[in-house]
Amino acid sequence: MRSAHLAAQRDEEHTFALAGAEIVADPSGALYWPDERMLVVADLHLEKGSAFAKRGVLLPPYDTASTLARLAGVLLRYAPRSVVALGDSFHDGDGPRRMSSVDETTLRTLRGGRDWIWIAGNHDAELPRDLGGSFAASLAVGPLIFRHLPLAGVADGEVAGHLHPVARLSQRGRSVSRRCFTSDGRRLVMPAFGAYAGGLNIRDGAFFGLFGTLAYSALMLGEQRVYALSAARCFPD
């Protein structure tokens, strides 16, 4: 019965409950909360390319444009009333000043007509205020609390970023790694959204520390949908 139900869900939204809130895990890596018309993205790491370039590693300077274009797509689909950028939105505090004027305009347009909350991350604790939007260390809405760094210990309703979760499967002798949402139904760690953001395997000790057991699952990002797998089924690096 259930498998038929899941198969029918192909290409549809993956809705799940977190501390009582019904939320949608989008295959782009964004989280949507329909009741609040709120969209959450974590770890955009905008201007990571230019941060590397400053150190002499001339990565293609298209990461900001690429990240913003994907974000624009999600915003168009959900038309949220508010957007929460869950920290490390820029690779460093200087990032906004290195942004090209085109990217700046894109970001301003995306922000237009909706609330935009920059949650402080460890990379971008001090963002220039002329960026627009509002700034916060964390944000509590109903049963959920949004912050960049997940707290140690029990944290019901927490939505955090920072760890860049990636799940790895080995199937038919092939290994597949994808970014993923990680949750035990009580707290959630979001995948990184940025084009150049790396990843940390969900079997790493950092996740075990948060969830206490292996009883958490991964929602792996696919092309059209997310795939739900238990952490125990995933492989460590």
Add this chain to the structure above:
Amino acid sequence: MTVLERTALLPDRFARWFAGRGWTPRAHQLELLAEAHAGRSVLLIAPTGGGKTLAGFLPTLVELSGLHDPPRAAGAKSPSRLISTGHAVRREGGLHTLYISPLKALAVDIARNLERPVAEMGLPIRIETRTGDTPISKRQRQRRDPPEILLTTPEQLALLLASADAPYLFGSLKRVILDELHALVISKRGDLLSLGLARLFRLAPDMTSVGLSATVAEPEELARFMVPQRGDVSAARADIIFAAAGAPPNVSMLDTRERLPWAGHSARHALDEIYRLIETHRTALVFVNTRSQAEAVFQQLWRINERNLAIALHHGSLDVAQRRKVEGAMAAGLLRAVVCTSSLDLGVDWGDVDLVINVGAPKGASRILQRIGRANHRMDEPSKGVLVPANRFEVLECRAALDAIAEGAQDTPPLRIGALDVLAQHVLGCACGGPFFADELYAEVTTAAPYSGLTREDFDAVVDFVATGGYALKAYDRFARIRQDKDRRWRIANQNVAQRYRLNVGTIVEADMLKVRLVRSRASKVMPRGGRLLGHVEEYFVETMVPGDTFVFAGEILKYEAIVEDAVYVSRSAAEDPKVPAYEGGKFPLSTYLAARVRNLVAHPQEWRELPQQVREWLEIQAWRSQMPGSAELLVETFPRANKHYLLCYPFEGRLAHQTLGMLLTRRLERARLRPLGFVANEYALAVWGLGDVAQRIDRGGFSLSELFDEDMLGDDLEAWLAESALMKRTFRNCAIIAGLIERRFPGQEKTRRQVTISTDLVYDVLRSHQPDHILLRAARADAATGLLDVRRLADMLSRIRGRIVHKALDHVSPLAVPVMLEIGREAVYGEATESLLAEAEAELVKEATQ
């Protein structure tokens, strides 16, 4: 010039030395001496054991002896006199001859071998090596006070050229000797060497070159590589000397009494016979094609080694110290056999080897001949080789190779077109050496044969890449690595750039390797530490394993315990049935030439007489049950089996090209709603299976095989696949590293790779969608044409078989199909993107949860 006149070029002391050892100078040695004396560049083509290396050094030794040209010799004896050239100083004497070898071990070995005649004849010549192992103090001294003869590698040459004193060091250079040139020119190292050579010719315009090579298909191409090319004159090239061929090799195929396996590469059936061969010879080299085969064969031989013969193992993943130990024991004559991979294709002379056994497919006629030449490094005695096919198809390939050897046919690959990523590395190196004008550097670079066709546009794009990344979006001007000064000369932006160049020079990009450390099996959860280093394995091999899995490595069955940072910890295991290690290495595709011969052999029953009876019967049953593919045709068979429909084809183009074909065919079958499920390829054939019935669809019309195999699959389908192909991403990564976009090593901190690097897969995705014509993507596509994807070969095949597809609809599997069908389940199954694997894993989980 007569022989007598040539002999006259050899000073008495040399002639006496030869005589004292009971040797007569060989004709080609004297001929080379005469050519070099006349100031010509020379390519010497000689079989192994022909005194090739001594021939290469003879002109230099004679010139430096002071016995041949007295006025010049006076200067040579006081090598530290400085001479003003007006705007710089040059040293009288100085570096005379630079020797370049593909292996640093070979350079060291040759230096040792040269010391002997030099000492015995009392020649005033200093000979030194320079490799990655040379201490810094010695390297600095070598720049200040160079020896007369320096032996080194292409990478070290690049480093020497990238410094301000290169004109001083190389200004006196008279000769460059390029050893094992046939092996150097086929890779990106050859590209790097060609650019270094172009620079040397500019720094020392009177320099000549001596090339030493095994027999190749196109010696003229190698001869072109050795001298500067000028666009306006027809291809300049070195003179070529062919040494008299040695005794023809004595090569045969093992005529096994056992049943020949249908598939597999272990040659388990023939191990007893291989053991008998080892027993009845002094020393045998047992070559295999992959490291995993080496491990398997070594294991099996020891299992039946009742006489405890000294049999050793040698392959590129083993720890260096371990390899040196084996080489030492070999040289000392302590071993009866070494099971090895291409790690022993080149290198040190071992006179005692009297038998070469090649287990598995020969892959190429020239390649197998060079391997067999490792037996008996004395030219007048025939080398003895035995080919041991591991399965039926390999019997055909061995037969084709034997025929090719008998005819003296060669199938070495054509000369490369210089890679753009290597050029980028060279351009940065040039800037590190001193400021340059783009016009002058372009002129210099195009004198290198692989780059003689380089357009100015591409050159400028490479310079732009080196400066600011070469992006259409000009975002990085302030971060430029090289900039133009007011005279429009390009200079490095700061010294940090040069330091980083020096840390990252070279074109050999290792797959990400993990150390293998042996520890005791772990009862507790304590993280393992320490442990003896056994060698290195590719990270992607370890990725397919879970703790507890067993595999064979370094001759032992090991259990995977854990991975911590850059090491895999393993313990000894008593497991009987270890997982076959899938780590790669030494996987060459079947040469185009040999493939054509195999197709021809299969197509002509009158030639089957030479084949073992069981193979002949196999082919005869195929002809009866289905049909034999003609030499110019492509046979496609379809048949149902266990609720699935199979499509088999036999292009004989090598596994890599077949894999690419498999990827593209499954995309097309998907689009035709024939619901393909997977495919598997071997060197000769490709099998695709799915739920849809291809034969039925053809019967109904509206679908044809000529459409399915149409060349247009190399357009959009290929592009779409390349977007997500892991092989393409690996290819891109190599280019990004060689070109210097991503650094392997950083000055100062010794961080692990995981901490500092950014995933090149992410960079690939972003670059591909924003600037698909970027120079690095072009470089990666050029590599894909011949490398891991072998697209060019696939293209040639598709055009060859156009209008020549023969379809045979069968009720069940044909005899010819059996070998590749047996690979199903053994090899990783490739399929459409990873998406379906995710869905499958999810569905399995749901099933487990609901049952």
